[in-house]
Amino acid sequence: MSSLSASETVETVDTAKSAESAESAKSAKSAEATPAPAEQPAAKLVDKQLEPRLAIKVENLHLYYRTKAEANPTLKAALIRKAKRQKVEQKVIKAVNGVSFEVPHGTVLGVIGHNGAGKSTLLRALSGILPPTQGRVEVRGRVSTLLALGVGFNQNLTGRENIVLGGLAQGWSKDQIREKEDAIIDFADLDTLSEGAIDRAMKTYSSGMYARVAFAVGVHMDPDILLVDEALSAGDARFKEKATEKMLELCENARTIVLVSHGLETVRHMSNHCIWMDHGNLVQSGDPDEVIDAYIEQQRRDREAADAKKAAAEAKEALEDEALAAKAEKTKEALQKAIGEDV
Numbered sequence: 001m002s003s004l005s006a007s008e009t010v011e012t013v014d015t016a017k018s019a020e021s022a023e024s025a026k027s028a029k030s031a032e033a034t035p036a037p038a039e040q041p042a043a044k045l046v047d048k049q050l051e052p053r054l055a056i057k058v059e060n061l062h063l064y065y066r067t068k069a070e071a072n073p074t075l076k077a078a079l080i081r082k083a084k085r086q087k088v089e090q091k092v093i094k095a096v097n098g099v100s101f102e103v104p105h106g107t108v109l110g111v112i113g114h115n116g117a118g119k120s121t122l123l124r125a126l127s128g129i130l131p132p133t134q135g136r137v138e139v140r141g142r143v144s145t146l147l148a149l150g151v152g153f154n155q156n157l158t159g160r161e162n163i164v165l166g167g168l169a170q171g172w173s174k175d176q177i178r179e180k181e182d183a184i185i186d187f188a189d190l191d192t193l194s195e196g197a198i199d200r201a202m203k204t205y206s207s208g209m210y211a212r213v214a215f216a217v218g219v220h221m222d223p224d225i226l227l228v229d230e231a232l233s234a235g236d237a238r239f240k241e242k243a244t245e246k247m248l249e250l251c252e253n254a255r256t257i258v259l260v261s262h263g264l265e266t267v268r269h270m271s272n273h274c275i276w277m278d279h280g281n282l283v284q285s286g287d288p289d290e291v292i293d294a295y296i297e298q299q300r301r302d303r304e305a306a307d308a309k310k311a312a313a314e315a316k317e318a319l320e321d322e323a324l325a326a327k328a329e330k331t332k333e334a335l336q337k338a339i340g341e342d343v
Contacts, residue, residue, distance in 0.1 A: 055141055055225055055256040056103035056126060062134035063096040063121055063280075095121040097280035098135075103273070105141070105224075106254040110271030110288055112264065112295055117277040119260045123227050126258060141224025141256065144170055146215065155203040159190065159213050162202055166217035180220050187246070188216040189239075212239055219246050225256045244270075264292050 067090070081087075096118045103109050111119045124130040125137055127145045153162045163184050167177035190197040190209055202210060219226070228247075247270060250257060261267050267274060267288060274288040276295050284291050 053105050053140075054102050055105045055107070055139070056101075056109075056258070057138040058102070058126075058135070059100050059137075060135040061096055061099045061122075061125060061132055061137060062094070063118075063125055063130060064133045065093040065095055067091050067093060094280050096125065099277075099280075099282045100135075101275060101282065101285055103256060103258070105256050107273050108251050108257045108259065108271045110267035110274040110291075111258065111260045111277060112262075112267055112274065112292065113277035113283075114299075116279070118280040119277050120229050122277065123229050123258065123260055127227050139225060142171070142222075143225045143227065144218050144221045144223030146218040146226070146228045153202060153210075153214065156201055158200055159188070159198040159202055159205070159209075160185070162213060163217055166214070167221065170217075170221045170223075172221060184213075184216045184220045187220065187242070188212040189242075208239070215239075215243055219243075219250065223255065225258070226250060227258050229260045230262070264296070268292050 099118075099122065111122065113119050121130065123145075125132060126139060127143060128139070154165060157165065160181070163181055164174065164177050167180070168174075185198055188198070190212060193206075193209055194200075197205065197209060198213075202213070205213075244266070247257070247259075251270065257270075259267060259271060271288045273286070274291040275285045276283045276291050284294055
């Protein structure tokens with residue numbers, strides 16, 4: 001989908017007005033009787049100029065996984081199936097089901113939902129990792145991803161070398177990476193944990209040190225669009241605070257951020273728009289406070305329903321146990337009576 005810039009819109013409107021003047025010069029009478037044909041298109045172009053520039057547009061997105069529903073996936077079972085010419089039944093898992101939304105530039109979009117709701121799958125579609133099964137995804141701008149911290153890093157290389165590797169994976173040149181290298185190292189601040197760690201192989205790092213380097217690389221690549229999946233939960237308390245401050249700085253610079261997190265207060269604090277996913281469906285979209293409060297209320301109702309179901313199952317089981325005990329007691333009495341009569 002194409003969009004007009006401000007300069008293109010003005011130029012088109014002026015051209016339309018010139019055409020109107022030329023038409024008026026040819027036939028003043030005709031111009032008075034009939035409205036200028038350029039007026040209506042010009043108004044539409046001005047309206048389009050006022051529309052917010054979109055960073056992301058998702059239309060009717062479907063993402064399906066196909067998996068084999070095999071109860072006993074062994075070599076023996078495979079040979080038996082082959083001998084009997086049986087086919088393995090395939091199961092279709094609908095990870096994302098008909099989702100549509102738009103994200104204007106400068107928006108911080110929070111994505112919430114329970115485990116398995118389709119949040120991470122949606123982010124992978126936005127990053128281009130997963131192609132849509134059906135529908136359309138448009139992303140306009142340079143994208144940086146923090147989906148799984150440190151993906152693509154080589155653990156045999158040093159932290160400094162992996163900074164270069166991560167920058168190259170983001171599409172930057174070596175010169176651009178060198179300009180940001182010091183800022184990335186300062187942000188990761190590994191020296192406070194272990195002196196000289198940045199020049200040691202990353203296989204010697206703890207998981208927290210690994211996450212620090214990966215996060216620092218992701219947020220210093222100056223992305224137009226930053227996709228974050230639970231990355232703020234990495235590292236110790238001090239680094240989490242530092243990471244949150246960096247994210248807020250990116251927000252203030254009018255960067256577009258899509259943040260997937262189970263930390264509802266983080267989403268409430270950082271985002272200015274929120275969507276709620278449930279079993280692959282978009283349940284609600286709007287103001288973060290409204291969406292998060294509705295999600296919390298639904299979670300409460302689900303817990304109450306689950307507790308009521310569990311209590312009913314336990315009560316039913318107790319009744320069945322009582323019935324079995326009563327039946328056993330009657331059987332015992334009958335046997336004793338029969339034995340007494342025989343004696």
